[in-house]
Amino acid sequence: MIDTMLEVRNLKVAFPAPGGVIRAVEGFDLDTAKGECVALVGESGCGKSVTALSIMKLLRTPPSVSRVDKLQLDGRDLTHVTERDMEHIRGKDMAMIFQDAMTALNPVMTVGKQIDEIYRRHTHLGKKEARRRTVRALDLVGVPEPASRANSFPHELSGGMRQRVLIALAFACMPKLIIADEPTTSLDVTIQAQVLDVLQSMQRDHDVSALLITHDLSVVSNMADTVYVMYSGKIVERGAVRELFTKPAHPYTHGLLASVPRLSDEKQAFVQIPDTVPHPMRKPSGCYFHPRCFRSSDRCSQRMPRLETLSSGRQVRCWHPLRQEREI
């Protein structure tokens, strides 16, 4: 398929540790079409960020060991690409937006300079030209007075501004793929919306594929086209956003959706999934979710279910998937 932007097949990441192995990602598959926004959803600690980093090939060995059968970006096979070549792809063809803008920006460097670096690295522009582009990039993400803000240090900017800077940073070279790792978690709700708007418009306007990683389903519903739900290192459900939101098949997805309070919905009580994600070194047998699942059976605790395809583009990993006709 020519219009597949990112294709990941069977990505596995493990962190060997004294006393055992941390299994962060256990066989992850992903397809992103051009211009599509894919969301990766799950609670914290279920391997989303590790997935993102390993797609960018930013994980180091040690401490991690990763294997992937196929990693392809816009038709280019990245599976066996060297670190040196990867450097030229990062920032230019794929870029990342990080969670906490406070720590993700170098505190002792002006934000302008941090963006300049990208241009100078990937487009071999002179200092002045790079700065001109930087200012434009900042302007694009809605930073007021971009020329003077470029000379500010990260701590001199507000949270929202910093996040915009991060977005500008990611979109600097108009990459083919943007990976946004919880881009709004650290922000106030009001600013969250603004930043999301910026992110969404940038993605849509420039026809960039995006991998949005979040635990916040409201973010997903606004932005994403396809949603992958991840639990303890495995994809448990996949589907188009509307379908998945209206008819979740996996009890975990159901639980996630139920835990979002919605004003429109008065029938359902606010439900939380009991307990937390298992420690990645001590995962339960069988289906990893079964200890927390309201539908678990003996089989659940013995065998891990396969990712079954329900309909086109719709997959679920469960022995007892929810009936599809059921409305929430």
Add this chain to the structure above:
Amino acid sequence: MSRQNVILQIARRGGSLFSLGKKLWQHPKGRVGLILVGLLVLVAVLAPVLAPYDPYDVTQRAEKGLRPSLQHPLGTSITTGQDILSMLIYGSRVSLMIGVSTGIAIAFLGALMGVMAGYVGGVVDNLIMRVVDVLLVIPTLPLIIVLTNLLGRSYFVIVLVFVAFGWTGLARVIRSLVLVLKNSNYVKAAELAGASRWYIMTKHILPGTSHLIIMNTTLTCAGIMVAEAGLSFLGLGDPTAISWGKMLAEAQGGGALLFGAWWWILAPGVGIFLAVFSFMRIGIVMEEVFNPRMKASSSIYKLFKHLNNDYLDEVFQSMEDEANAEPAEQPNGSNPPMAEGAHD
């Protein structure tokens, strides 16, 4: 934030002294340190029994500047013909005594100051921290020299002076720990419950700092031993006793270099080294025991050295959906084989 967590973790990692000792003993490096310190104490206590000659006896032999031999395993001094081994054995007393007594005194003063500054806060805190600032800028060694000149050079004065200048480091560490503890939930809860300041200080704050104090004391002992040796080397230690620093000073002053009497320099130097090294070892191991994160990060790299591909293959294989079909095959929770691999 994470640093505070680390401190809290150290503070909470409870356990008695006994269990601490056990942990140290189980740690291979800690064991080396403990054995060395034990030997040192033994040597110091049994000095009169162990020393083949009277180290103070400078007159009864016409055996000056002898090379190491069976009669004098570490040779004799050039100026007085003293047996170096005997001096070395007796010298351990001074090093140990000064090091440990100063270390303990510093632990008391430093903890007191740190807790006062941290818990009482306000004017007291301000005052103590200003004193710390002042002590930090005054050059320590020259000031100690001045004070020994003024107050005399008995070991009591030397310990006193070391304590007067050595407490600042510990006080600062304790203060920051107390500040964290003070804002921790259980202290807040106790405060809300109406516990008195004194009660909170003795029941909650002090026990929380105890491990940090023990760890610091061990490292302080090591530092003081070096400092004492330096002071004695400058000829400013107690002139009546035999100490390793003074042995070096005598060797230097007695022309050991000119005569090529390497044994006279090497012996006390190695003595100082071993004593300080053993205390430091224990201190560092304690740090590892109290702060497992530090240990973990360093051991991961060790682990990777012994990681074998077969094992990794097995791990990755177990991630496949099919593999999970048989729950018995799951190697989850089992120890990776590098633990065994580490032995070869």
Add this chain to the structure above:
Amino acid sequence: MPKHRKHLAVCLLLMACTAMLLSGCQRIEYPRRTDQMNTLYVGVVQSSFPSAFMPWLSRDGIAPTVASMLYSTLFSYDDETGEFLPNLARQWYYVDAQGAPIVTASGSIDYDRLETHGVKTLQNPQNGRTEQYLTVRIELDPDARWSDGQPVTADDVYYTLDIARNNCLANHAGALAWTADLLHLYSNSGQLQLPGIFTYSHGAAEQGYVIDEAEQDQVIYLHVRGVLGAVTSLFTTVLILPQHVWEPVVSRECQLNNRDPDARMQYLYQHPVGSGPYVLDTAASGPSQIVLQRNELYHQTADDGSPLYTVETIRLILYQELNVAIYAVMQGHIDMLDASLSPNYVRLFEGRDDLFVSVAEGIFTQALVFNVNPVASEQSRMRNLLVDKQVRQAIALAIDSDMLIRLVANGAAAPMSAGLIRERLSDFHNPNADILNGEQEEQLQQANVLLDEVAPERDEQGYRLLDGQRVSFSILGHPGEIELISFLEIQLQKIGIEIRYQAKGSSPETTYLWTSRFDMTLQGVIFSLANVDIMLNAHFVAMGRTSNYGRLVEPELAAGIEEMRSTLNLHRKYELLYDLQPVIASLYYKVPLYSPEIVSVARTDRYGGYQVVPGASVFNTTNLQAIQLLDGSGEASASSPSADRVRGTVAVAREE
């Protein structure tokens, strides 16, 4: 690209730094002594060099030596003969009331006539007592010149001695002590109450001393107390200062020996004008070296008219530590070392034919001193034991000086007689004073018998008990003397007395002696004919607040010393001294231990002809006059030193 240039610059800078530091790593063949002319490099071991060269400020270390090379005294003293040798002055004698010299036909002092004709009396205005005094006539060498070319005159001598007496213009305890016997008295407010120095321009005529006009610049008359030793310090200790230099600047506000000098004074301190054999090269001198150039105007010459001192330039190099200085000698950085070495070092120099090792007889005696004169607050039953002569005697008997010298002093010492007059001065040495030469076993027995009378009880360790308390004394010593103290400890244990070592300098109380917190101490004592008048008086007669540690007053002895001091007949004085020695010895107030020899070292590759001088290291005036710069062949380039140039006796270097 400018950025690359910046990197390049940093790299180059780093490389340059590294190269520079590495260049320090290569062995550099630089001349050990930069000046290859007739320059003697002398290593001096002390903590710092003086920067002021005013004799009265020069108290310790090399300073007095330098002062004595820049300035001259009136006479110099010959220890061996007790005679005064000419220096700035060429002759002197006592005169009678008529001003006639009291000398024998051969020119020496006529002591018989001195007693009868020399003594005059006057009223001391300060205490109202009548004092006996003598008149001395001194005649200066007309050739003597200051280093700025001015002649040395009688008025310079007047100025020097006068200002030494005047507390308001010069405040120097030493100077006061040296001139104490000069009857030239000032009040505390600086008023001259009694003149005692007379020159042509200072009242000689009024006193009836006739000075020929031709000799007006050479002749001085002095009134001194009626003690034969009175002139000794005046002649041999007081360095004469140039009046024309100092008088314009010295005032009540700006005293001669100033700790806080103004710029003018400072300049004079640093640019000394003296009459000694050497002048200071101020430009070349600094905190780490002092450079002396031979004074070409010096009035004394060798018999053949050549300069008396052969070395043209002396560079004194400062070393803080002895070992460093020894290293420097062995490496050839310096020609000689002005320091006394431990005999241990002799071994180090064995087999080196480029080194000259001088082992000279020492002139001071290391003595164990008892604190028999404690202040009231320090008195205790234990301390009072030491007041008992028998106890002191027992302690003395217990000390085996032969063994001490063999084991502790390592052979580099000679035993000393208890009377503490050096044996070599055989005329005055009384063999009866050698009370400690006996069989050691016997002596120990004797000591125990003596002590059994005082404290017969003993504890389980064999120490004697006094009122149930162990007899135990503290002994103050320098850490360097620990061997000695250790030995004493062992010896005294044999007679049941414990001693405890207290280190000198271990607490402020131990840095000085008169607090008498200690029962015993170790002291170097010099008794020679030159100081016998002062020392014996200080130790046995005078008592005061400043009474020194170990001072003992025995009325009988005091009377004997007084008689010895006041006799004006030298032969009688010597007889009395001879008789005093056993009396002093039998008091056991100081137990002589040994007399260390002086070991020093010099290189023989540039200079030759070294002499060993008693009581001195290789750097001394005798060697300065005797040594010759060698040319390449290693032989003396100039004529060999004539024997008469060398004063004093020459001991033979110890053959190792």
Add this chain to the structure above:
Amino acid sequence: MKRSYVIKRILYALFIFFIVLTLNFFIPRIGVRDPAERYYPPQGAMSEIEYDIIKQFTRAQYGFDVSTFQQYIRYLRGLTRFDLGTSLRPGSPKVTELIGQRLPWTLVLSVSTLLISLVTGLLFGTLAAWKRGRWQDTTLLNASTISVALPAFFIALMLSFYLGFELELFPAYTNPNMVADFDWSWKAIQVVLNNAALPIMSMALGGIVGYSQTTRNSVIAVTNEDFVITARAKGLSHRTVLYKHVLRNAMLPLATSIGMSISGLIGGAIIIERVFNWQGMGTLFLEANSTNDYPLMMGIMLFLSAFAILANLVTELFYVILDPRVTVGDKR
């Protein structure tokens, strides 16, 4: 914001300096009622009158002739003219003059030690962080435990013995002619470097290990920061990430430790200077100590303290440039 911070730091430094100089005034007066009795015992046959004169003289010398308060005022007044007093040495040289003579020689040692240990420490430390867990790192870790336990003076003695006496590569003791004959010629500089080699080596050894360890820890800590991942995600080359992002931030804690060690270097050279007989401030201080030359000792102390305060202040102000965050929250 920045300006007020700078002013605040300077004022605080002045405050600390004032306390230090006051302490400096009072310390030598601890337990000394009369310096004459303390430092000038009567010698030999000295009469009462003579000793009284000496006592008066000594009191004046030590400045004890007026009340303590007046002494203090006098001391302060002297300080305003940069007058640290007069040494008790013969010739009464000014303390400032003596320090001026010795300081350059100590600086030769301390500056080159600092430079060498800093540069080498940075290199080794970065290398160890880079090769984390490999032998380079383990070696450094072991070296740091060993070097802390090995006193510098012992290293100095061994170096002096082995390289100086046995192999005769360097002068085992400093040649004092070096100072006297120094004339800025290339030869003279070479002689100085040749003589300085061993002292610098023995001081730098500990410094190198110390800085390496600090650098390593600091680099590792920074490497784990998020912004380093950002930088890598931007596609920056490894080297750029290291130089521009990691090292730049890793320098911050290092700057503090340099500030602390600059002051320690001059005072800390005492023992090394003693071993090699190097004519610097350290030996000057020991000379003063052995002669009870309190004005000189306290002058040196005050100078060193002032130097330390200044070094700390400069570090703090330099920090403003290095770390733009400092002025926002008070760093301490």
